[in-house]
Amino acid sequence: MSMPKIAHVRAFTVRGGGADYHDQDDGHWIDDHIATPLARYPEYRQSRRSFGINVLGTLVVEIEASDGTVGFAVTTGGEIGAFIVEKHLARFLEGQLVTDIEKMWDLMYNGTLYYGRKGIVLNTISGVDLALWDLLGKVRKEPVFHLLGGPVRDELQFYATGARPDLAKKMGFIGGKMPLQHGPAEGEEGLRKNLAKLADMRERVGDDFWLMYDCWMSLDLRYATRFAELARPYGLKWIEEALPPDDYWGYAELRRNVPRGMWVTTGEHEATRWGFRMLLEMGCCDMIQPDVGWCGGITELIKISALADAHNALVVPHGSSVYSYHFVVTRHNSPFSEFLMMAPKADEVVPMFTPLLLDEPVPVNGRMKVPDTPGFGVRLNPDCALHRPYEH
Numbered sequence: 110m111s112m113p114k115i116a117h118v119r120a121f122t123v124r125g126g127g128a129d130y131h132d133q134d135d136g137h138w139i140d141d142h143i144a145t146p147l148a149r150y151p152e153y154r155q156s157r158r159s160f161g162i163n164v165l166g167t168l169v170v171e172i173e174a175s176d177g178t179v180g181f182a183v184t185t186g187g188e189i190g191a192f193i194v195e196k197h198l199a200r201f202l203e204g205q206l207v208t209d210i211e212k213m214w215d216l217m218y219n220g221t222l223y224y225g226r227k228g229i230v231l232n233t234i235s236g237v238d239l240a241l242w243d244l245l246g247k248v249r250k251e252p253v254f255h256l257l258g259g260p261v262r263d264e265l266q267f268y269a270t271g272a273r274p275d276l277a278k279k280m281g282f283i284g285g286k287m288p289l290q291h292g293p294a295e296g297e298e299g300l301r302k303n304l305a306k307l308a309d310m311r312e313r314v315g316d317d318f319w320l321m322y323d324c325w326m327s328l329d330l331r332y333a334t335r336f337a338e339l340a341r342p343y344g345l346k347w348i349e350e351a352l353p354p355d356d357y358w359g360y361a362e363l364r365r366n367v368p369r370g371m372w373v374t375t376g377e378h379e380a381t382r383w384g385f386r387m388l389l390e391m392g393c394c395d396m397i398q399p400d401v402g403w404c405g406g407i408t409e410l411i412k413i414s415a416l417a418d419a420h421n422a423l424v425v426p427h428g429s430s431v432y433s434y435h436f437v438v439t440r441h442n443s444p445f446s447e448f449l450m451m452a453p454k455a456d457e458v459v460p461m462f463t464p465l466l467l468d469e470p471v472p473v474n475g476r477m478k479v480p481d482t483p484g485f486g487v488r489l490n491p492d493c494a495l496h497r498p499y500e501h
């Protein structure tokens with residue numbers, strides 16, 4: 110079969126939910142007094158939008174092949190990401206065979222090394238990489254999970270991230286991860302409130318349901334260690350992203366400090382095999398949580414996951430919707446998945462990247478069979494207005 114070449118690369122932005130899932134309206138649980146590194150400043154404590162958590166918006170990358178097939182992907186990146194795609198990355202893609210993803214990744218990563226390595230540049234490379242896998246799947250008329258070696262299980266099982274693990278339990282999820290709401294700057298009173306919420310939730314869900322706290326980089330080592338000890342009687346399964354992502358040394362110490370059996374997890378703001386190598390070799394965590402749209406895409410996740418496997422660490426991607434589902438179903442060291450509850454009150458299941466995608470699958474009774482439609486199996490919702498800020 111002769112393979113088409115890449116003809117055109119286009120980048121768009123879109124606002125309101127989608128891949129920038131923090132870009133929500135007032136009253137959403139995801140912006141209701143959540144502990145963050147900026148919570149030491151009272152004026153930035155009540156809302157993450159107050160410090161600009163949603164400034165980027167969603168980046169949509171569209172890649173058209175010479176036979177007219179179009180692949181696309183979405184990630185967090187907005188206008189800056191669109192600039193990088195149109196003005197820099199497109200040159201490494203147009204004219205290449207749609208099969209040559211490894212080479213294109215290498216060109217993009219090394220071509221941006223002098224200003225990239227992590228953050229927005231890796232989000233953008235991830236978006237392009239995922240669009241390339243979508244395109245290849247569509248050209249070959251196969252789901253991406255076939256291209257990754259095929260499924261190792263029939264369906265995925267999910268835990269839910271949101272404000273209401275008690276409702277998540279009723280919806281069939283295996284666990285619930287809550288945002289920690291009060292950081293160290295809120296002192297003993299904040300600590301008591303964090304524990305009271307966990308105790309209340311444990312009471313509501315019973316002993317066997319997993320409960321976790323997501324600390325979104327907001328704690329310091331002393332607070333995190335003390336909190337883990339105090340949370341032990343309530344069966345906290347893991348403490349997530351307790352420290353800033355660059356504090357590998359702090360994570361390694363936290364992992365040594367936490368009560369036996371409690372996991373330390375992190376990695377959603379980490380990128381590339383080299384970033385995850387630091388986490389794994391330094392013994393920072395029990396489970397890594399790469400976001401497929403931020404860590405370097407599927408091409409890089411294959412390497413990150415193999416490295417984690419050799420270190421006996423689990424790989425359970427952060428969010429990432431279909432980009433996670435197609436990977437997780439192919440790997441034994443990814444035994445379950447995250448589902449971010451994007452309903453404002455976390456009281457119903459809606460697609461994670463709502464309203465941007467059509468055909469985006471959701472768990473039913475906490476489980477999902479990944480659809481075997483070509484590529485990642487999703488379409489852009491024509492009701493969401495795309496904007497193309499740059500062209501090359």
Ligand SMILES: C[C@H](O)[C@H](O)CC(=O)C(=O)O
Nearest residue numbers: 270288323325427428449
């Ligand atoms: C709930 C967390 O603060 C964040 O918004 C999402 C996240 O880190 C996660 O799903 O994990």
Ligand SMILES: [Mg+2]
Nearest residue numbers: 323349350377
């Ligand atoms: Mg998290």
